Amino acid sequence: MNLPIYLPLGLGALLFGMGLWGALTRTNAVRILMFIEIMLNGVNLNLITFSRYYYQTNPEMATRAPIMTLFIMTVAAAEASVGLALILNVVRNRGVVDVDKVNLLKG
Amino acid sequence: MHFAETFLHSAWVILALPLLTSALIAAFARSLQRKAWIFGTGMMLVALFWSIMTFIAVAGGGHGAAEAAHEGAKFLIEPAWHIQWDAWGQFGSYNMKMGLQVDGLTAVMLVVVTLVSACVQTYASAYFDGGEKRFTRFYAAINLFTTGMLGLVLADNLFLLLVCWEIMGLCSYLLIGHWYEQEWPRMGQIKAFLTTRVGDVGMMIGIFILFFLAKDLTWVGLAEKLPEVIAEHGALLGLGAFLLFTGAMGKSAQFPLHTWLPDAMAGPTPGSALIHAATMVAAGVYLVGRAFMVYGNAPGWVLVVVAFIGAFTSLFAASIATLRHDIKEVLAYSTISQLGYMIMALGLGGWAAGNFHMMTHAFFKALLFFAAGSVIHAHHHNQFLHKMGGLRKKIPITFAVWMAGYLALAGFPGFSGFFSKDELLLAAWTWHPEGVHMAGWLLKLPFIMGLTTAFLTAYYMTRATYLAFFGKPRDHHLYDHAHESPWQMWAPMAVLAVLSVFSGWGWAALPNEWFGGEWMLFFEHLFHMPGIEHVAEASAAHAVTAMATTAGLTGIGLGLLLYKVVSPNTRAKWISAGKPIYNLVRNKYYVDEIYNVLFIETTKVLSKGISWFDGNVVDAIVNGLGKVGTQLADATGWFDKTVVDRLVTIWADISRGIAAQFKRMATGLVQQYMLTLVIVVVASVVLFQVIR
Amino acid sequence: MTMELLTSGEFIIFALLSIVALVSTYQMVAVRLITHAALFMTLTFTAVAGVFLLLQAEFVAGLQVLIYSGAITTMVIFAIMLSGLKDIKMEAGAKGRGWSKSNPLLMVVGLIFATFMCYLYAAANLPKATEATALAKVKDIGFSLFSTYVIPFEVASILLLIAMVGAIILTAKEAE
Numbered sequence: 007m008n009l010p011i012y013l014p015l016g017l018g019a020l021l022f023g024m025g026l027w028g029a030l031t032r033t034n035a036v037r038i039l040m041f042i043e044i045m046l047n048g049v050n051l052n053l054i055t056f057s058r059y060y061y062q063t064n065p066e067m068a069t070r071a072p073i074m075t076l077f078i079m080t081v082a083a084a085e086a087s088v089g090l091a092l093i094l095n096v097v098r099n100r101g102v103v104d105v106d107k108v109n110l111l112k113g
Numbered sequence: 114m115h116f117a118e119t120f121l122h123s124a125w126v127i128l129a130l131p132l133l134t135s136a137l138i139a140a141f142a143r144s145l146q147r148k149a150w151i152f153g154t155g156m157m158l159v160a161l162f163w164s165i166m167t168f169i170a171v172a173g174g175g176h177g178a179a180e181a182a183h184e185g186a187k188f189l190i191e192p193a194w195h196i197q198w199d200a201w202g203q204f205g206s207y208n209m210k211m212g213l214q215v216d217g218l219t220a221v222m223l224v225v226v227t228l229v230s231a232c233v234q235t236y237a238s239a240y241f242d243g244g245e246k247r248f249t250r251f252y253a254a255i256n257l258f259t260t261g262m263l264g265l266v267l268a269d270n271l272f273l274l275l276v277c278w279e280i281m282g283l284c285s286y287l288l289i290g291h292w293y294e295q296e297w298p299r300m301g302q303i304k305a306f307l308t309t310r311v312g313d314v315g316m317m318i319g320i321f322i323l324f325f326l327a328k329d330l331t332w333v334g335l336a337e338k339l340p341e342v343i344a345e346h347g348a349l350l351g352l353g354a355f356l357l358f359t360g361a362m363g364k365s366a367q368f369p370l371h372t373w374l375p376d377a378m379a380g381p382t383p384g385s386a387l388i389h390a391a392t393m394v395a396a397g398v399y400l401v402g403r404a405f406m407v408y409g410n411a412p413g414w415v416l417v418v419v420a421f422i423g424a425f426t427s428l429f430a431a432s433i434a435t436l437r438h439d440i441k442e443v444l445a446y447s448t449i450s451q452l453g454y455m456i457m458a459l460g461l462g463g464w465a466a467g468n469f470h471m472m473t474h475a476f477f478k479a480l481l482f483f484a485a486g487s488v489i490h491a492h493h494h495n496q497f498l499h500k501m502g503g504l505r506k507k508i509p510i511t512f513a514v515w516m517a518g519y520l521a522l523a524g525f526p527g528f529s530g531f532f533s534k535d536e537l538l539l540a541a542w543t544w545h546p547e548g549v550h551m552a553g554w555l556l557k558l559p560f561i562m563g564l565t566t567a568f569l570t571a572y573y574m575t576r577a578t579y580l581a582f583f584g585k586p587r588d589h590h591l592y593d594h595a596h597e598s599p600w601q602m603w604a605p606m607a608v609l610a611v612l613s614v615f616s617g618w619g620w621a622a623l624p625n626e627w628f629g630g631e632w633m634l635f636f637e638h639l640f641h642m643p644g645i646e647h648v649a650e651a652s653a654a655h656a657v658t659a660m661a662t663t664a665g666l667t668g669i670g671l672g673l674l675l676y677k678v679v680s681p682n683t684r685a686k687w688i689s690a691g692k693p694i695y696n697l698v699r700n701k702y703y704v705d706e707i708y709n710v711l712f713i714e715t716t717k718v719l720s721k722g723i724s725w726f727d728g729n730v731v732d733a734i735v736n737g738l739g740k741v742g743t744q745l746a747d748a749t750g751w752f753d754k755t756v757v758d759r760l761v762t763i764w765a766d767i768s769r770g771i772a773a774q775f776k777r778m779a780t781g782l783v784q785q786y787m788l789t790l791v792i793v794v795v796a797s798v799v800l801f802q803v804i805r
Numbered sequence: 806m807t808m809e810l811l812t813s814g815e816f817i818i819f820a821l822l823s824i825v826a827l828v829s830t831y832q833m834v835a836v837r838l839i840t841h842a843a844l845f846m847t848l849t850f851t852a853v854a855g856v857f858l859l860l861q862a863e864f865v866a867g868l869q870v871l872i873y874s875g876a877i878t879t880m881v882i883f884a885i886m887l888s889g890l891k892d893i894k895m896e897a898g899a900k901g902r903g904w905s906k907s908n909p910l911l912m913v914v915g916l917i918f919a920t921f922m923c924y925l926y927a928a929a930n931l932p933k934a935t936e937a938t939a940l941a942k943v944k945d946i947g948f949s950l951f952s953t954y955v956i957p958f959e960v961a962s963i964l965l966l967i968a969m970v971g972a973i974i975l976t977a978k979e980a981e
Binding site: 009010011012013014015016017019020021022023024025026027028030031032034036037039040041043044047050051054055057058068069071072073075076077079080081082083084085086087088090091092093094095097103 | 810815816819823826827830831833834839842843846849850853856857859860861862864865868869872873876877880881884885887888915916917918919920922923926927945946948949950954957961964965967968969971972973975976
């Protein structure tokens with residue numbers, strides 16, 4: 007394994023940053039949800055990279071990152087399902103899917 | 114014996130089967146419909162078979178295990194089978210372990226619960242007529258309930274027991290409120306839930322205390338560690354044991370938490386038979402019996418309190434039952450009274466007697482409820498004794514099984530109740546509380562109360578029997594339409610009737626003497642509790658038997674005398690002579706009313722007081738502050754206008770400007786909030802780096 | 806970076822996968838049709854799964870393909886179709902409206918974040934690449950999942966159940 011640790015970490019950071027960019031600029035709620043998934047993916051990549059480079063000698067520690075990742079994926083799946091259900095409800099009630107048209111909380 | 118051992122070593126199946134059945138009935142409710150009863154009963158019969166085999170294995174091979182008391186652990190029955198799973202998690206230094214175990218007491222309870230449950234499911238199929246909307250719901254709930262009870266008796270620790278305890282609480286709520294369109298069931302279910310909750314809170318605190326003391330909740334662990342604890346934390350252990358008992362008081366309807374049980378009769382009769390006669394209410398008794406290592410090790414006063422609460426409840430409820438008009442209500446108060454009996458026996462150290470009576474009571478009380486249900490069914494849902502009469506000719510099978518149950522409950526010689534009651538009174542007679550000094554008359558008080566209860570029990574059951582089955586029909590319309598129940602109803606009753614008659618024989622002292630067979634002794638081994646010496650000379654046993662029999666027969670005689678010989682007019686005259694007492698008992702000692710005043714009215718008064726406080730004191734303060742504020746504002750306004758007018762204008766402009774800026778932040782746009790979040794996170798990380 | 810690294814198979818595969826992941830993420834932002842964005846999302850996920858494989862985390866790679874490339878993509882596409890609005894599909898492209906006109910600025914925010922993270926990594930003393938010796942096999946993961954982490958595991962399953970029930974309740978039409 008010759009790959010320096012900075013490369014996968016950098017890829018994770020870039021995925022996170024680009025997901026953030028998309029989530030901040032796109033107004034379609036479904037698309038925002040998609041970018042949030044991308045951000046979570048970047049985080050997962052970070053976790054796995056660290057475990058790969060730190061704990062390659064200790065199998066007991068090495069199992070932690072995959073399990074942590076599994077829990078992140080679980081939460082992500084739960085969040086996506088509830089989020090999409092909420093979006094469907096908003097679409098049904100208000101007829102819009104753009105988050106900048108939903109501003110009931112405007113001061 | 115090897116064959117039976119196989120079943121013992123897979124005893125978890127007994128727990129899994131009803132759970133599976135419940136889930137399947139709930140999942141396929143629409144396609145099963147009325148067929149749910151065949152499925153449910155079939156599965157329960159398999160579980161029953163499994164339990165019987167387990168029982169045989171324990172009874173046959175359990176002698177040695179019971180004799181070999183655990184090293185240093187008093188009041189512990191060595192389980193015949195025990196498995197533990199330890200992957201429940203590590204909480205601090207406590208590695209939580211939970212598992213299942215089977216010993217003599219558990220084996221007996223398994224058979225009782227599965228048998229009664231199978232009977233209930235058969236019986237209910239005919240009890241519900243075609244128009245019943247929630248047929249499958251009832252079956253799912255009954256099966257889940259059975260799971261809870263089986264889990265409770267199989268649990269090897271207090272925590273799992275509590276979980277199953279609450280499952281039963283939920284199911285009893287569902288079953289009492291089965292017909293929730295009506296007022297009474299709805300109120301009854303809430304009352305049952307809340308009243309048992311009062312006990313459960315105490316029970317949970319008790320469990321916390323026990324865990325704090327022993328750092329373990331398994332029965333084995335408690336039995337090992339509590340003897341060491343007692344020297345240092347005796348008072349706390351006593352408190353924990355007593356609080357644990359409050360849970361049993363709630364579930365087993367002991368005074369003063371007994372009020373829910375009569376109202377729980379609002380549910381369908383088969384459900385009442387299972388819950389409020391045979392199993393759930395026995396859970397409290399079972400808890401005291403199972404957790405005897407707690408009570409045996411705790412200071413002596415705990416068991417004395419337990420005994421007196423039990424004795425008082427039994428007498429109190431029996432006296433109420435003498436004047437009930439509703440056939441199910443008579444049985445409900447009779448249940449409370451009999452549960453008090455069992456609790457009393459356990460408190461007196463008559464561990465075997467209490468559990469033995471729990472078993473026989475489960476059979477004959479379930480039978481009596483079934484028979485009452487059959488009468489009600491035959492009588493077009495009339496429950497009032499004074500409208501019945503002469504039914505023995507119309508419904509002969511129901512009459513026959515009722516008589517079996519009635520004689521067992523009344524303690525008629527030869528029936529199961531006779532033997533268990535005998536053992537129980539013997540335990541009361543030979544009571545020697547450890548570590549508590551009491552006056553001589555106090556020592557014999559439980560026995561006297563028990564004997565009076567036996568007399569009253571025989572009396573009120575004779576009264577109910579006579580009113581329902583003998584004499585002349587009082588309501589000819591209902592009488593003419595009465596009809597015998599279908600086989601699904603009388604078959605389970607017949608099974609239970611046989612058990613009501615014979616279940617006492619295997620264990621009792623007298624048949625042992627008569628037949629001398631060694632096989633009669635296996636119940637002795639099953640119920641043997643290390644740490645309790647069974648000391649009863651034969652002469653005491655005979656004297657107690659004679660007294661108990663006399664009390665029972667006198668009660669039956671008095672009942673017959675009052676209702677067969679004495680004319681109704683004379684009865685009315687006697688009642689008016691003893692009017693105050695009659696009213697007191699007739700109104701159940703006004704306990705419900707007292708609770709109403711104590712808790713509901715007090716709450717109302719309290720809330721009125723708070724409302725007054727709110728209206729007069731708080732409002733006054735608020736108004737006063739408001740006035741002060743207004744005057745201050747006036748002063749400031751004057752100050753503003755005259756002195757710092759310009760300055761203020763500038764400040765106002767600035768704050769308005771800031772507010773406008775802040776207002777712009779609240780755009781209601783999610784993405785702006787997100788951006789703010791990101792900026793704050795990045796800024797704080799940068800700040801953290803800089804500071805470090 | 807040495808020439809040796811640049812020509813090694815690992816690096817070339819990693820570079821290819823990264824390019825695919827980053828380009829398709831950019832495409833997710835830029836593309837007009839939301840269904841296309843969803844497909845690009847799948848591509849990103851699959852490329853990241855490749856990176857996971859490269860890092861010798863087969864278990865996570867499998868999860869990634871199953872959950873992200875499979876389940877979540879399907880769910881997103883279903884949501885797009887179910888919401889049934891015409892203008893969802895024809896959402897405006899890179900040209901936003903209102904306050905989000907300053908897209909380049911926000912891209913800078915994202916990129917600043919990424920560079921900031923890279924700076925943090927560079928500042929930390931991170932281990933060098935070595936040959937793998939003992940790695941978490943699926944068996945080990947499964948074992949610790951059902952022994953050490955069994956309670957969190959069950960809690961996660963309850964969470965999923967609750968999410969499912971919640972989603973059903975939220976989307977189900979009110980019964981008459």
